[in-house]
Amino acid sequence: QVTLKESGPGMLQPSKTLSLTCSFSGFSLSTSGMVVSWIRQPSGKSLEWLAAIDWDGDKYYNPSLKSRLTVSKDTSNTQVFLKITSVDIADTATYYCARRGYYSAHYFDYWGQGVMVTVSS
Amino acid sequence: DVVLTQTPVSLSVTLGDQASISCRSSQSLEYSDGYTYLEWYLQKPGQSPQLLIYGVSNRFSGVPDRFIGSGSGTDFTLKISRVEPEDLGVYYCFQATHDPFTFGSGTKLEIK
Numbered sequence: 563q564v565t566l567k568e569s570g571p572g573m574l575q576p577s578k579t580l581s582l583t584c585s586f587s588g589f590s591l592s593t594s595g596m597v598v599s600w601i602r603q604p605s606g607k608s609l610e611w612l613a614a615i616d617w618d619g620d621k622y623y624n625p626s627l628k629s630r631l632t633v634s635k636d637t638s639n640t641q642v643f644l645k646i647t648s649v650d651i652a653d654t655a656t657y658y659c660a661r662r663g664y665y666s667a668h669y670f671d672y673w674g675q676g677v678m679v680t681v682s683s
Numbered sequence: 684d685v686v687l688t689q690t691p692v693s694l695s696v697t698l699g700d701q702a703s704i705s706c707r708s709s710q711s712l713e714y715s716d717g718y719t720y721l722e723w724y725l726q727k728p729g730q731s732p733q734l735l736i737y738g739v740s741n742r743f744s745g746v747p748d749r750f751i752g753s754g755s756g757t758d759f760t761l762k763i764s765r766v767e768p769e770d771l772g773v774y775y776c777f778q779a780t781h782d783p784f785t786f787g788s789g790t791k792l793e794i795k
């Protein structure tokens with residue numbers, strides 16, 4: 563059974579660094595063709611793809627945020643991390659991680675429940 | 684960035700009727716490998732998005748055959764025949780042909 567779960571600080575101040583964790587089970591990110599993405603959604607708005615990391619450790623970023631994003635994974639290939647530097651109010655959103663295939667299964671088939679992050683002074 | 688324009692913004696449908704959602708892309712979504720990376724997701728109230736359709740017209744496992752995706756190039760459609768109460772929510776199209784990946788602005792389906 564595949565599950566993903568995001569965790570984060572809940573609230574942080576502007577200019578700080580946001581650190582998020584996606585913990586998953588039921589698959590390994592060391593499996594060829596596996597990719598985990600980060601996607602966010604401000605309340606009442608649409609979704610925005612942020613970044614991804616694949617089984618080989620290759621990283622992909624949305625150019626609009628690239629300078630502020632860092633995606634990484636742990637050595638056990640069961641967690642993916644996202645750091646966003648210099649946050650501001652516009653980064654207030656629910657953040658999701660989702661699994662996607664690279665060679666096949668070209669879709670987000672499993673999503674986490676999302677973690678709400680509020681940026682406020 | 685590729686812009687996906689969804690219409691209508693909202694849709695109120697009687698149970699048992701058909702609903703149709705359009706997704707128009709600012710660029711062709713056919714990749715050089717011939718595949719079109721166009722997907723449809725449904726976000727039910729208070730839930731994460733869930734996959735309905737991938738590759739324009741392929742239903743994901745467990746998705747009822749009432750959901751039909753079609754289109755090519757820049758114009759895509761999701762049709763829901765015989766709308767049921769559990770179909771309410773916001774529908775998003777998504778493209779992974781061009782970098783960065785982008786989502787449409789969403790179509791909210793309400794039940795009359």
